[in-house]
Amino acid sequence: MNTVAELHCLCVNAGSSSLKLALYAVAPNGAERRLCEGSALEIGLPESAIEVGGQIEHRPLADHRAALEALLDALAPPRVDAIGHRVVHGGDHTRPERVTPQLLTRLEALTPLAPLHNPSALAGIRAVAAHLPDTPQVACFDTAFHATLPEVARTLPLARCYRELGLRRYGFHGLSYEYITRKLGVQAKGRVVVAHLGNGASLAALRDGRSVDTTMGLTPTGGVMMGTRSGDLDPGVLLYLMREAKLDAAALERAVNHEAGLLGVSDKSSDMAELLASDTHEARLAIALFAYEVRKAIGALAAALGGMDRMVFTGGIGEHAAPVRWAICRGLEHLGIELDAAANTAGAALISTPQSGCPVHVMATDEDAMIARHVYELLETADAK
Template sequence: MSERIQILSINSGSSSIKFALFACDTRQEEEQLVGAVERIGQSAGRIWLEQGSQRVLDRIQAFPNQAAALQAVVHALSEVGVQHPDGIGHRIVAGGPQQRQHVRIDAQVLADLRKALPFAPLHLPAEIAVIEAIQQLWPDKGQVACLDTAFHGSIPELAARLPLPRNLWQEGVRKYGFHGLSYEYIVSRLPDQGKAPTIIAHLGNGASMAAVAHGRCMDTTMGLTPTGGLVMGTRSGDLDPGILLYLMAEKGYTAVQLERLLNHLSGLLGVSASSGDMQILLQQRAENPHAEQAIDIFAYSARKYLGSLMAVLGEVQRLVFTGGIGEHAAAVRWAICRPLEALGFRLDPEKNAAPSQEARCISRAESPIEVLVIPTDEDRMIARHTHRLLGMTHLPATHSP
């Protein structure tokens, strides 16, 4: 067994930093701890840390910005005996036209990420801020950008090209796709590594689906940005472009107002007028018709995209649910699949309702399409790629759900 090195996986948001520490060698990644800094920029933030199932640190304090939050992470790690990791990997939502693969971060990569800001204005500023803060704290440590768009680099041009003037394609206006780290992990867990025609549904506050065959992504539901595709927690998903023209011409919406509408006020929140959290809506639906309607629209949207990805693949042998909703909301899985029984999505109600955290099959034995629930692990994929790109070959173990 080769020498183990410690990799810190970081998932940065505008108001939070999630992190996990892994001990890695050439065959596996062992999770040592997980934690998060929450409510960055607010008067009362929070940092917590867990080792195994035990919470070893939970503290309320203010974090004015990402740099202060990262400094708190460093102190928290030192409190549990971790002085510094050997390498750091970052989830990067989009690298724009210049960066399309997981890559070790240098000055050019960082410059390209800054150029990509228009492609992911909600995510990239915080991600870049944490990269720069780590350069100040640990200037000698290698950092890796793990791109959520990388998995979708295999999408054929027929699917990636948008029906717009050709000069826009040259400028990078195309389908990129997102949630790629999650899809990579799920494919690594499949017994055939995704060779059979498979649809993966990553359903959470952000939601998307991907069509996979021969281990490669053939199409996905998100496009240029993470706003498109399925109905989401607070994001609209796909809309008639004429709606935006109407809002601009008749209502005087600016680009800033449209961004807030589409990314923060729409989706489940917009329809329910109460919450973008699926678990809350499921609790409310018995007495709140707007909550019930939001759930129904979410499931309807998912069914439509399932059908479109079936058309992309020509056949489907497997459907995998993952993400917060996909893993934990049995009622939503049922609402998506029950109307599609004639197409081969036949769930076993008892298996579907089982409160298991493990990967499992939830379809009936005679179902033409196997339906699985597999918990995702984006942090592990970040550690895996970081370990590889910092100079050690990874031989991933396969796992059968």
């Protein structure tokens, strides 16, 4: 790669029935610019469509390869130098890696640990390989940021024979946490709790920018409740559902990943904005439970850190749902958190009062930009050898 020129990196985020593309120009100084973006929706379904520039066009999209071709045709990027993929579960991989047949084999083996996410990422990688076979591809892992978890934080209390199968706490949303850490700069020093709250939600305890604990564990189902995911449950709940409700593994997966969380409690929606606009008891309970679980998680992570020097809200809910931020932070005064009601309502960058012992920030995350940076740095390093 020519280090004096910009790298045009296509960032790919593949879901089970969706595909999101974002093209970035990354300069030698590390600065990145988003040039264009688009998404494909409901892939493989009759209502499939692409969305570019806010315009939705319904068209048949049989699979991820068809979706990729349709999006690239619509976006018409003048050039693509490299492709970066978000891969949710990277297992023991601790840094971005060039996509090779050997890497694909290892990622295939991780599918049981992330059955909702990794197959989609692999489909996206294969679609790109078919359409742009000579363009280098890089896999960026959401788990890699949490490779610094100490042994006590990553170990599950299971017998060794199960732990030797790779059952441990990995943590997720690492690309988001890494982006926030870089954005904080020198403010990342000390003890920081970051709450990435969206349809998927987790929190991380950072010490000097390094992950020392996080709420998600073996899979992205664990931790606090989410849009449609249950978060942590008493294992006895699953045993009960197996024995008494006769649920098999597929039904249990639907129950905890697609029918739980905000959707399950509210019996209405997984969308926080819709719930905030609702006046039903179930909607209010779902919001209150979400805030309660996040508040408890903050307390637990503060205990892991031995206190808190800074707090950050990010993600769709974290960035935009002021009432939820307020509900979460009420009761955290013992940790030095004191919100400014007006600043919080306005969605200011700093929502704590000047007297607050723990500054509280609201920051936009950009996982695609983090992917683009990783791709640039990996290819630049490879060329320098």
